[in-house]
Amino acid sequence: MYDLYKSHLSHLQDTKKYRILPAVNKKPMLDFSTNDYLGLSGRSELLEAALVTGRAQGVGATGSRLLSGNREIFEALESRIAVDKRTEAALIFNSGFQANLSTLSSLLD
Helix, strand or coil, X not given: CHHHHHHHHHXXXXXXXXXCCCCCCCCCCCCCCCCCCCCHHHCHHHHHHHHHHHHHHCCXXXXXXXXXXXXXXXXXXXXXXHHHHCCCCCCCCCCHHHHHHXXXXXXXX
């Protein structure tokens, strides 16, 4: 089995299709491939807020929100979003993939 993998990897390398994660480049550049287009991931204010909130609320997935992971902070955020968007309610998701999958599943059901 390993010979098959080695052969396939060798083929990828020979055909210039073997992918390697790029090194982090520290020089300033315009990046059109990022989800961090506002540059928020490096803001010290957000890091500090995350530390304060993490200490107060905890961090990490405790399991499905429906079964064991719901917290007041999630409901407060959803309420704030609903008020800001002038809607009856709002629901946050862990990722864009999860939001899209849930939306399409409910629409196509």
